[in-house]
Amino acid sequence: MIVKKEKEIGGRMLSIETGRVARQASGAVVVRYGDTMVLAVANGDRNPREGIDFMPLSVEYQEKTYAAGKIPGGFFKREGRPGTPEILSARLIDRPIRPLFPDNYRNETQVIIYVISSDKENPADVLGGIGASAALSISEIPFNGPIASVRVGKIDDQLVLNPTLPQLEESQINLIVSGTYDSIMMVEGQSEEISETEMLEALRFGHQAIREIIELQQELIREIPVQKWEMPEAEQVEGLDEKVEAFALPKIKEAIQIQEKKTRREAISQVRDAVMEHLGEDYAEQGAQVKAIMEKIEKREVRAMILNQGVRLDGRGMDNIRDITCEVSFLPRAHGSA
Structure with a gap:
């Protein structure tokens, strides 16, 4: 048709x-x-x-x-x-x-x-x-x-x-x-x-x-009759959100205050490991769900920090730019002067 x-x-x-x-x-x-x-x-x-x-x-x-x-x-x-x-x-x-x-x-x-x-x-x-x-x-x-x-x-x-x-x-x-x-x-x-x-x-x-x-x-x-695929509900362990937030929230708030990017990422990773250790073997299979919950918390807290304090993730304000570094003669054979 x-x-x-x-x-x-x-x-x-x-x-x-x-x-x-x-x-x-x-x-x-x-x-x-x-x-x-x-x-x-x-x-x-x-x-x-x-x-x-x-x-x-x-x-x-x-x-x-x-x-x-x-x-x-x-x-x-x-x-x-x-x-x-x-x-x-x-x-x-x-x-x-x-x-x-x-x-x-x-x-x-x-x-x-x-x-x-x-x-x-x-x-x-x-x-x-x-x-x-x-x-x-x-x-x-x-x-x-x-x-x-x-x-x-x-x-x-x-x-x-x-x-x-x-x-x-x-x-x-x-x-x-x-x-x-x-x-x-x-x-x-x-x-x-x-x-x-x-x-x-x-x-x-x-x-x-x-x-x-x-x-x-x-x-x-x-005019096009179509039956959409039914998506199975993702398996969610009831009460896991509250347990993760209660343990991880203060640690995430502390980690996102770190201005150096690599150190901040390592701190977030350590918080994730600490959460899994805290939850124990009963939640060993829920690693993906725990990760998703933590990402949601991190996103929420970073947004709140920007809106409430006017501070971005790396410590800059809303109207600050990063320092720029320039150097001349770095490449000995390339065309150009900078």
Whole structure:
């Protein structure tokens, strides 16, 4: 079944289609904006990986040379390893979607975005974020989306949604904004010197468009019947949080006051060892849970120290910078003087 939804965004038609290509994938969509098209494919392993405490998510972004009607030059005619722009685009897609998986999700998951057509006007990176979100949302993979990505420019003091490549050359800002319907998840970009008010205005402008794109995705999702995988509840030993906090809290507070980074890390590690020794053999199998509890306590206390005392982890205030050391003639053969 082919399902296609489209909507005018920024003066051009944005369409999201599924069911035509990559039908064996858990979720696959083709996103088109102008004549730029990306294919986003999401796949996941039904069974979680054992013995890990992180989410094994892989996001790849590949720009095919045929998308622009070209053949790779030189001796090798095949596609090579991804270049720096492709790696950075993959990270732009990874960052906003990674926090939206369940906390205990440990299944191998792969999201691949192929740029299959380029009109050399509409950048494909923001389409990759939209495609990744839509592909995950219509797959069996648990995902608390959707999200959307847009680019915001400013030309002649007017905010521009998804500026074209020629427009970006004269734009004061080049801002990529990703988020859910309710909040912004990621901001990346560069700009000339602008005020805080102008930046906030650009973010609000971008988020309004994000909401429209998410509504378009939701129209698509409603027409795709899918049963998400049920995630088993992580085994948590009742009362362990209180025991760890009662013993470790004063020691963690003391450790985070240490300004030297290596010494501070060693102190935190020693606190973890002391907690496991204090708990005894009854909790020997709960090492991962103890580590997670301690990380939560450490994060909370560091945040409280910043908000209440205005002191950061290494002892600097909110308006202090690190001392810088400069030395000339360190490299005897290199070009340059410093």
